[in-house]
Amino acid sequence: MTSTKRATSLKDVADAAGVSVTTVSRLLNGSLQLPSETKLRIDKAIQDLKYEPNPHARRLSRGRSETIGLVVPDIANPFFATLVSAVEAAADTRGLALSLHATLNRPGREIAYLRSLARNHVDGLLFITNHPDDGELAALINQTGKVIVVDEDVPNARVPKLFSDNELGGYLAGCHLADHGHRRVIYIGGPQEMISTRRRSMGLERALRERGGPFQVFRYQGNYTVEFGREAACRFLDEGIQGTAIFASSDEIAIGLIEVLRARGISVPHDVSVIGFDDVGPLHLFAPPLTAIRQPVRALGERALALLLETNWAEPESLAFEELLPVEIVVRNSVAPPSKS
């Protein structure tokens, strides 16, 4: 990408009009109705600042033959399936095709797909990683551009990033557990280097710390898989860990955990409380219905595509930002005060 004289950006217009970048973008895309006073302010800012939508960004949103690449770890995982579904719907309304790729445990796939983008096989890429980067991925992303990092971080990649507010999610879970009297919590998380794992854990601890008094978090960090849920459950049960509640930080982990608890005759929430994260699957039909932090999965997909189309790739200094979408707690029946025994 060549440097250009600093032209007016969407952000400049937004600042001048006193609205968010998203608002200006959606107004220009015709996907938002605004009060006329607000619309006038934006139009005035556009004129005063001589704003011209980036012709390259415009190109991304026209023409039936344009293709967006979407790289996810595993399409069969309901979280990613739902996200893919949302991206496909959003792409379709804009006349864009979707080229879908899964990385699973295949080494080098992420690098290969980024190179494919660089060779113009797709016009932009939404990228969801699931393992730590030694720097190669970040470097390639920075060279290539037109990549939005979604759901998990690629540290040092200087592109727009979109995540759920994982720290808030951990905090809401921790508050809910603390409200019920829990102070010794088992945390089953993904790989320890991933920001989702770290931030959910941090949020959990922040909630317990704020409550005052001693608390303890027992961390089992591995993978967002059913297998790891089972493995972690077996480990803390065999180790005799004295936790009164378990924060199972994905639907898959919760499934593995609950299989083991059931097999060992451990009753939820009577013997131990459980709180989950994701809430994509039919957690409401589990026994008991599972309390969980719900991720805004469809919004993540829609917003990721919008960011890809709105971003002015010619302005590198405006690229490196992080946007967080809020999560919420869905209270069901799997959390109760610790039993006295």
Next chain:
Amino acid sequence: MTSTKRATSLKDVADAAGVSVTTVSRLLNGSLQLPSETKLRIDKAIQDLKYEPNPHARRLSRGRSETIGLVVPDIANPFFATLVSAVEAAADTRGLALSLHATLNRPGREIAYLRSLARNHVDGLLFITNHPDDGELAALINQTGKVIVVDEDVPNARVPKLFSDNELGGYLAGCHLADHGHRRVIYIGGPQEMISTRRRSMGLERALRERGGPFQVFRYQGNYTVEFGREAACRFLDEGIQGTAIFASSDEIAIGLIEVLRARGISVPHDVSVIGFDDVGPLHLFAPPLTAIRQPVRALGERALALLLETNWAEPESLAFEELLPVEIVVRNSVAPPSKS
């Protein structure tokens, strides 16, 4: 497609060598190890019959830029997500890219994607429909070629078709219910014109009829959705239908059904037995764990792609066949004899 003199087909080679078409195809793709005696027989058949792999079929399986289109009703639906995942994995091993499209409730999308194929935006298409065709889709498929119809039929389309053995699935469900003494069964199915709905119902009835004596099937046919599962459940409960067992013929239908049964305090299997179909979701964690017919979802995806690559599109007379993959019953805890009361 122009007609050619009848050249040796893969099937001719397979017949001569006494093996399946799949075996010959996989040998030629290098994806199968065979006993040398078998391999020699195949090589001999190839030479004797002067078999030449269809150059166009070969083209489908080479070159990183080749793209397969996959059209599914809804990517977020775990059944389709799993199928997409299997197709993507199989495509990736062959160096093919995957262009994914969802049809949802969007009229004309199926026709649009087929036309995209005709304009060579993709090199072949795996096509899953979810509604009845007035003939337009079939006509377009027949003109276009290089389409495999998967999971649901498009009547009069003269291309290879690949389905689960739905009739066997209904039969296994019916036998299991009949084994427990059930003779009055509520069947909740998809749209009545779809072959999955008809065949599962036919299999159910075949099993009940074989058992001898009077039997009754109460049919509620609508959609493979959670909403329709709820609606059908409310309807038969409000109508006071005297069924002792329910065949909920998809995971989504089962979820909607179970929500309503729970809300109304109806106990499974004590008050009514339930048997499902698909078994993609975590049915083993429901209360009670759900007995269900399991579809070979990943095999469907893998086989669909293999068919697309193996089929000799220049031989129209060998195109119109239907392949069925077997289903199995997964027995859990939701079926018991009808209660005496």
